[in-house]
Amino acid sequence: MTTGQRQFNARMRFLHWLMAAMVLTMLGIGVAMVASISDYHRLVSIHRPLGILILILVVIRFVNRRFSTLPPFPAGMSSQERFVASASEILLYTLLFVQPLVGWGMLSAARYPIVLFGSLHLPPILPHSVMLYAILRRTHTVLAYLLFLTFIAHFGAVLFHTLIVRDGMFSRMAPWRVRASQNVPANTAP
Amino acid sequence: MAVESRQPSESTASTKTPLTSRSTLVRLGGIGIVLLSVAGAFLYLGGWFTPHSLTPARFTDEFERVDGIYSGFRRNHAKGVCVSGFFASNGQGERLSKAAVFRTGRVRVIGRFSLSGGDPYVADAPDTVRGLGLLFWLPDGEEWRTAMINLPVFPVNTPQGFFDRLVATQPDPKTHKPDPQKMAGFIANHPETVQAVKIIKSHAVSSGFDNSAYYGLNAFRFVDAGGTSLPVRWSLVPVQPFEAASTTETAQGDKNYLFYALIASILQHPLQWHLIITLGQPGDRTDDASVPWPDGREQVDVGTLTLDSIESEETSPARDINFDPLILPAGITPSDDPLLSARSAVYSQSFTRRAGEKKEPSAITPSGVRK
Numbered sequence: 001m002t003t004g005q006r007q008f009n010a011r012m013r014f015l016h017w018l019m020a021a022m023v024l025t026m027l028g029i030g031v032a033m034v035a036s037i038s039d040y041h042r043l044v045s046i047h048r049p050l051g052i053l054i055l056i057l058v059v060i061r062f063v064n065r066r067f068s069t070l071p072p073f074p075a076g077m078s079s080q081e082r083f084v085a086s087a088s089e090i091l092l093y094t095l096l097f098v099q100p101l102v103g104w105g106m107l108s109a110a111r112y113p114i115v116l117f118g119s120l121h122l123p124p125i126l127p128h129s130v131m132l133y134a135i136l137r138r139t140h141t142v143l144a145y146l147l148f149l150t151f152i153a154h155f156g157a158v159l160f161h162t163l164i165v166r167d168g169m170f171s172r173m174a175p176w177r178v179r180a181s182q183n184v185p186a187n188t189a190p
Numbered sequence: 191m192a193v194e195s196r197q198p199s200e201s202t203a204s205t206k207t208p209l210t211s212r213s214t215l216v217r218l219g220g221i222g223i224v225l226l227s228v229a230g231a232f233l234y235l236g237g238w239f240t241p242h243s244l245t246p247a248r249f250t251d252e253f254e255r256v257d258g259i260y261s262g263f264r265r266n267h268a269k270g271v272c273v274s275g276f277f278a279s280n281g282q283g284e285r286l287s288k289a290a291v292f293r294t295g296r297v298r299v300i301g302r303f304s305l306s307g308g309d310p311y312v313a314d315a316p317d318t319v320r321g322l323g324l325l326f327w328l329p330d331g332e333e334w335r336t337a338m339i340n341l342p343v344f345p346v347n348t349p350q351g352f353f354d355r356l357v358a359t360q361p362d363p364k365t366h367k368p369d370p371q372k373m374a375g376f377i378a379n380h381p382e383t384v385q386a387v388k389i390i391k392s393h394a395v396s397s398g399f400d401n402s403a404y405y406g407l408n409a410f411r412f413v414d415a416g417g418t419s420l421p422v423r424w425s426l427v428p429v430q431p432f433e434a435a436s437t438t439e440t441a442q443g444d445k446n447y448l449f450y451a452l453i454a455s456i457l458q459h460p461l462q463w464h465l466i467i468t469l470g471q472p473g474d475r476t477d478d479a480s481v482p483w484p485d486g487r488e489q490v491d492v493g494t495l496t497l498d499s500i501e502s503e504e505t506s507p508a509r510d511i512n513f514d515p516l517i518l519p520a521g522i523t524p525s526d527d528p529l530l531s532a533r534s535a536v537y538s539q540s541f542t543r544r545a546g547e548k549k550e551p552s553a554i555t556p557s558g559v560r561k
Contacts, residue, residue, distance in 0.1 A: 028235050035237035035245045037349050038528055040535035041516050110545070111511060113333045119290075119520035121331060130510045134546030148232060152225055159221045164214060166206060 006071050007172055015061045017175050022054055023096065027148050048103075049116040055100035062093060074167035088154055095147045101125075102143060106136035244353055246539035249532075252353060253540070256360050257308025262549035265540040267321045267337075269312055270304035271449050271554045272506030275460065275497035277326055283467060283492030286420065287412035289521030290328045292492055298327045299495065302508045303399045303452060306339070311553045314448035316395050316435035322404045322426070323513030324495075335517040337533070338404035338426065342393055344479035345386045349532035355383070386480040394434050399452040400461050401430040408515065408533075409476035409525040412467070421470030421525060423483065426463035426495060430455070449554045453500055460498035464491045476525040502559050503552040512541040 007013065026047065033043035073082050107114050108124035110133040115121045126132060161169035171178045209217070237245060253265040260268060276296045283292030291297055305312060306319035319339050326334040346352045358376040359368045377383060396402045406424040413419045444450060455461060469488045475481050503509040516524055516534040524530045 027232065031232060031236035035235075035243075035247075037244050037246060037249070037532045037535050039531065040246065040538075041524065041531040044534075110541070111507070112514075113331070113517060115517075119330065119332055123331070128507060128510060130541075130545035134542065137542055137545070152229060155228070156221060156225050159224065163217045163221060164209070166209075 005069060006168075007174070007178055008071060009068050010177075011064055012061075012068055013173055013175060015057065015064065016173055019054065019057055019061065019096070022050060022057070023147070023151070026050055026054060027144060027151075030144055048107075048114065051100040051103050052116060052122065054096060055104075058093065058096040062097075071172050074161070074169055076165065076167050085157070088150060088157075091150055092154065095143060095150060099140070099143045099147060102136050102140050106133050106140055109133035109136060244349060246535040249349075249353060249536045250539045250543060252356050252360075253308050256356060260308065260310050260550065261547045262544050263308075263310045264304075264544060265308050267304035267306055267323075268308050268310035269553055270302045270321075270503060271452065271552075271559070272300065272302050272501050272503055272508035273456065273497045274298070274300045274499045274506075274508075275495065277465065277493055277495050279493035280491070282490050286414060286422070286467060286469070286490065286492075287521040288415045289334065289412075289519045290330060290332060291326050291334055291519060292521070297329065299497070300325050300506070300508045300511070301497065302503075302506075302511075302513065303449070305448070310550075313445035320399055320402055320404075322399075323508070323511070325508070325511055325513065328519055332519040333517055334519045334522065335511075335513050335515065336406055336424070337513040337515050337537075338406050340395075340402045340404055341390050341407075342405055343386045343389050343482050344407055344529070345383050345390070346380065347382050347478045347480040348528055351380055351383070352529070352532070355380070382478070382480040389482060396428075397433040397435050397451075398448060398455065400455045401428045401432050403427050404463070408479050408527040408530050409470065410518070411476075411523045411525055413521050413523060419523065421474060421476045423468045423470070425466050425468070427466050429462040429464065429494075446553055446558065450558070453554075453559055456497060456500045460496050462497075463495045465493050465495055466490070467492055477527050479527055479529050500559055502554055502556040504549075504556055509549075510545075512537050514538065
């Protein structure tokens, strides 16, 4: 059983940190490329395949999560705090899934080839319609800012829990292995 | 980071030394600084702290200041008509590039002839720069797009140079004409423009779109099956015989006379161009579109472009295509010319702006095409 499990399992932690690095890179590339003249092409050429890779990974991550046992929340968290934490997790998963799809969709609607690398490219998933492109292009920007703000909230909340509440929030997802101590009860969710 | 690597249960939490209010404040301040730094880095990457640097948006704003905003139209090369046909490759390009377009055979092509400038209703004039955007549909779903013009070299060689020249052509609010002093000031600082204009002026302008040559403007690189890459430039050389532009036609003719002549010509017989690849030698500049390569460089005729159908922008998918010169198939890669990334970025910005706008009718209407 899961008595004493305090950390997300190794696969989940690996996917979390891998995707954290990729998504932050992606947000940085995205905001830089739209303001860039000389690096525009180089950045777009990374942005597209990286976005598709994130889409693939988020599906893998979601499936992996369904088949994994999760560690309990730190014992001191109120039910409201638990609700906010779960809701923000759902929001992050949704954004990570929808954002690359919107990107793929908007390129399809603009009839841009969706080149990954070399001659490898994806088929369009929407019909050629520049009006649809215009809407999705704006949506892509809005979702990017929302994703960034959600990340800031997530990062801030973890820092707050770890440094101020000191309930060991960070150790649940720490990249390294944290040994369970003897006096940790099993899931004590009220 | 693992400040608290021991998981506290309720029992251990009570034994934890409480934080003093001072230390809580210090920690809160630290968290604030970390979060602000991350947000600041994000804003920095987005150019919020460098409001005067050149961006695709500012570039496109400048096009709009010079010519005004015409709903649904390209911000440059706004006036145009759409064509389609095919490219028949003769196989000669296969040794130069592994791109599927150069294998012997035919690929479908759509394109758009245009005049430079942001006014879609501008009167045709022989000296206005003519453009030809092309999209080659490669057999396996790849695409090659190129946007060519009838100038053998480009008048500027950097994005900033292009921008400054654009600013110099901005009409004076009083006279509604460009200020000659501003242009003189630009020319004084851009010797490459003086040289390029000399070369451009030495090429006689042809009478129409159909007997114009079109040039790929920038250098690119071809990559062959073995991975060897070489610098190239490409151009389309018309099969239609050259005839010098008439200077009297503008005054007496229709304001769309160039486009109507193109329509008449293509309805009479398909129009053809040879696609000529010029091979660069070591030492040939690939990063300066204002300088031609020396005469005598090897040229390879890789096939014939045939355009046999013409239609108004209203009915053609080519209106809603961005002829981004960096949409390239495997086997063609960008050179180090700084204009290439800039063109891609600004075309994209122009495309995004017009995509969401109501589409106004083009100067060359569907009934104009049937004329």
